[in-house]
Amino acid sequence: MIDFDGTPVPFKEGDTVLTAVLRAGLRPWRGCLCAEGDCPHCLVILEGSSYVRACRTPASDGARVEPHPADGYPPLPATTRTPTSESAVGFEMIHCDTVVIGLGRSGKAVAAEAEGAGRRVVTLDAQAGREAVGVYAGPEVVARTPDGMARIFCEEVVVATGSVEVQPVCPGNQLAGILTRRAAEGLAAAGVHLGRVVSVGAGPDAIDHEPARGRLVRFEGEGTVQRVVTVDEASGVERTYRCDTAVVGLGSGPRDTLARMAHGLPGVRSVGSAAGDLDRPPVPEAGVVCPCSGVVVDDLRSVWDRGFHELELIKRSTLAGTGTCQGAVCMPHVRSFVAAGGQGLPPSFTARPVVTQITMGEAAAGWYYQADRRTALHEEHLALGAVMERSGGWLRPWTYGDADREYWAVRSGVSICDVSTLGKVLVSGPDAEGFLERIYPAAIAPLRPGRAKYVLVLDERGYVFDDGLVCREDANRFLLTSTSAGAGYFEMWLRDWAEGWGMDVRILDRTASWGAINVTGPRSGDLLSRLGAPDRLPSFMGHTDMEVAGVACRVMRMSFTGEISYELHHQASRSRELWRALLESGADLDVWPHGIEVLEELRLEKGHILVGVDSLPDSTPRRLGHGWAVGMDKGAFVGRRAVARTSGMDLDRLLVGLEMDGAPPPQGAILRVEGAYAGFVTSSTWSRVLGRSVMLAWMNARDGGFADDVLIEGRPARRVAVPFYDPEGLRVRA
Amino acid sequence: MSAPDHFERLEATRIVAGPRALDEVESPAGGHLVRLAPDDLLVIPPLERVDVADRYAIIEPESGFSAAWFAGSELPRLQGVSAWEFPRHDPAFAQGHLAGIPVKMLFDRGGVRVLVPTVLARHLEERLGMGGRQ
CATH class of the missing domain: 3.30.70.1400 (Aminomethyltransferase beta-barrel domains)
Structure with a gap:
């Protein structure tokens, strides 16, 4: 049994949900059913997933199925499921020479010919549960298979998807009980009782039916079709046929959604009926044209009267063809409508992926979370209790749990920091x-x-x-x-x-190949002297090659923290032993690592900018207060002309240092001068060593200058020179 | 064992020099010369002594990659997470992504040696369902 909207529905081996439900005498779906996955009329919610076609869904014991609501959209799932690796949709990438989509007569012939020629062939057939959902450049086919999702890379895609039957457009075409000819034949063969059948156009085989004569005018009934009304073109007399089921045989057109999706892509071709011509339907006069978007014939007339005469424009202005079925139902009729305007039958419009709805899990199959890089010291950080944070594409220690200890180790003792990510x-x-x-x-x-x-x-x-x-x-x-x-x-x-x-x-x-450890603090030299040659330590802004703890290092003396600092660059394979040696040798110096939380505070006290944090996409060196880093007396360099041109302009904005009492305002806090916007904070911190909050901020020029006093979140702040800490740089040069 | 459970850091020599100078570098006995680019050569295992006819060549110990050997029976599984098709014959060298991670692959003797930047090795281990180091 399946549970269909609370009703137990029995099913037979090989049944789809559609077949089982209709055989049980239920008629929950409105509109003309095609039973081949083309139309949007048999959509159901299967185990919480909406936009599932009942005609494509094998019936299974215990399955919970509900029809889509008659109006509006299906509800969002009532519960959220936490994704796990076990619940992830399977995924595979496949390489072959030829992909054949559709295994009708044409598709089988193409596949056999290609295999005979020694080509590696992958076949996809929605009936067999291997359904192409998109064709992309490459060419590449994305498919849903019993094992999950697949990306199939090939040299050639052959679209052999057959034909789609033309649906009726007239008043009453959204009643239940209307079937296309092939749908009726298939359902009857599966034992679905159709009752009294009236056919319009080509009648179904092997089904007793009464042919309706004349041109179809409308369907009538209360929810379900009960009468088919036609008109004799010669006399204008209407004729009414009573029925339980109306079967329409209005011809067919190519099932070309995938081919339209691949429009113009090299390596993609259509064969058989998929490449055939459209049995052009009569110009629609009334009724629903596009059931997906609820577009009626009057909507087409309305946009036509406003000058939208191109098929693509009509599509965009009415949304016809942009819904669930991607134009499979409405396209023949809209083309006919445009052709009646005297411009001939327009070519079909492009289709967009995906051709059939897929779940979020299926869409995500094969995609991975961002692979943040890990330094060679990752496990060392974890062993020390570090909280790791994503930063610049790396996982870095944010803190080792005691920011106070980390900070003062730098300012008054010695600390180490993993800067391998530089x-x-x-x-x-x-x-x-x-x-x-x-x-x-x-x-x-x-x-x-x-x-x-x-x-x-x-x-x-x-x-x-x-x-x-x-x-x-x-x-x-x-x-x-x-x-x-x-x-x-x-x-x-x-x-x-x-x-x-x-x-x-x-x-x-060498970024990923070299590790780098910054040894910083007033006692950093003491620590290194225990592990290397003290008389060879470089002076400020110098570097030299030497061994530290037996590890070959390039020792670079510079400072981002405001204290004496030595960066030890080395082969990443030696990072662990160097890190451990530094911690062990410095144990009596209370050496302790610091994370990037404290590093932010340290660098800000020195007024060092972080590009991308304190800078904006249009930050010139002058706006950053870094004009000193540009030598206009040298030759050509990238950006020189622009720097020369902008140097003569008034400075409209400047990165400034601010300080204030109390807690630091958040990044992005607004600066105001006399109530007016004057800029915003880019970085801020409470300075432990200074006992006040310090920050960098963008400040707009006002009357040709920059304000000395501003309000930030209602509190006064003062503009001051940077660095905030050790402005003479005596500590880094000590 | 056909499926390794983790990647091991690889020691090698990296040489960046003029293409003609790299053409003349001799392979170490039992080792590999892996031409990453016309001007970029990876030598496995590392060379004791390097003769390169380019006085500006950059010759560096290389420990930035980790490697693992996958037997031929593992190739279909690896191919299933690769958007590019593996070479059909070996020996061969290819570079691309496996499961979204950049790798270098040395196909030989029916199997493949996969080189991955060590900074990303754990991600590849997870994505390939390798047991992982203890």
Whole structure:
């Protein structure tokens, strides 16, 4: 038994839900049923999933089925199910030479011929539960199979989907009890009692029926068809036929939804009836044309009278053909309607995926969640109780559970931080220096081997899209760093320009291959001296190669935290032993790692910007207060013209430092001056060391200047110079 | 065993140099020269000594990949999560995505050695239903 809207319905082996329900004497569906999956009339809600065609659904014991509501949309599922890997819809990618869609006579012939020619053939047939739902460029076919969803890649797609019967358009065509000819034959053969049958057009085979003579005018009845009314064209006399079932044989057209979806795609062709001509129906005069979107003939006339005479325009203005059946029902009639306007029979409009409705689970099959990268220290962080957070395409420790301890380890002792995520690119070659001079707005030539320089990266419009360091190794080799989130784009940017300029350089991205640990705090030198050679530690903005705890490292001295810092770049395969050695050797120094929550606070106290957080897509170096990082006295570089042009303009907006008492306002909080909008906060934090809130914010110019005092969320804030902490930089150079 | 349960970090040598210089690099005994790009070569296992006729060549130890060997019986399963078709003959080298993760694949002796960036290896293990390391 199936449970159909609360009624137990028996079924036989091989029945569809449609067959079983109609055999039980129920008539829940309105409109002309095709029983072949073309029309939208037998939609049901199956186990909570709506838009399921009863004629395509095998009856199964215990299945809970409800018809779609007669009007409006089906309800959303009453319960939400938590997806699990077990409940995921199966998915497979298949490669072959030929996909044949439809296994009628034409499809079988094509498949046999292709197999005979040694081609690998995949066949799809909705009747057999292997249903193509979309055809895409490639060509590629997406299909629903008994095992789930499949993407099938091939050289050739053959659409052999046969024909679709023309449905009647006249008053009363949405009554129950109307069947197409093939539907009637199939249902009768399956034992469905049709009662008194009246046929319109070509009558059904093997079914007793009374042919209705004359042109179809309308169907009549109360919910269910009871009378068929025709008219004798010669005399104009109407004739009425009483019936229990009306069967219409109005001809057919190509079942071409998939072919229309693939319109113009190379490698896709139609054969057999799917490539045949339409039995053009008479021009519709009244009634529902498009049952999916509820479009009636008067709607077509209305848009026609307003000048919409193209098929595509009529589709868009009425929505005919945009619904569940993608025009399978309405297309012949709308084409006929347009043709009657004197422009000939227009070609069919394009269909959109999917040809039959699929569930969200089916749509999601084969798609994966974002693969955030993990550093070599991922397990070490977890072992220390870290809470991990997505950041710039990586999973990074947000905190190790005690932000206070993490913060003061940096400010007054020694701390370590996994900065492996930083972009790291090697550039070598005879043109390396000249190449970087063109890439960066800062002068590169004066940089000596062993020294590093902070640099902005500009696009052609002079806007900042990344920043980092340039470390010179020798005359012709450099290590460049970039932001974590921007590393992939940065490498691409470098390669693109190198090729475009024809420069002789070699480029190698080391981001995923090298680990990097930042050792920071006033006692960082003490810790490293226990693990390396103290007399070789580089000075501020210097770098050198040395072993730390037996691990070959490039030690770079710079600072993002505001304290003495050494970044240890090394082979990622050695990250764990280096991390553990630092923790073990620094145990008596109370060394403790810090996460990016505290790192945000530390860098903000120093006024360091985070590109993408504090910058906007149109941030020039000048607007960011970083004009000092641009050398206009050097040669050409990307963005130079734009920087030169904008440098003569009034500064309309500036990234400023603000401080206030009390808790920090949230990112995005609005700045107001005398009640008017004046900008917004980009980063904010409560500074433990300063005892007040500090923030960076975009401030609009006002009367040619920038306000010193603003209100943020009703509280006063003052504009101050950055850095907020250690403005002379004495600590980082100590 | 045909199905590995996890990827192991791979030690190799990475050389970025002029294409003609890379053409002349000799393969280590029992090893592989994997040409990732005309100017980019991965040498497995790592070379003790490298002779490259390009004074600007970047020669670096490479530990950014992890690898696992899949026997031929596993190939259909891998093909089922690949939008590109595997080479029909080996030895062959191909690069693309498996289950949405970028990989490099060395087809040989009927099976395949899959190289994945170590930073993404755990995702691929999960997506391929590998047992995973303990």
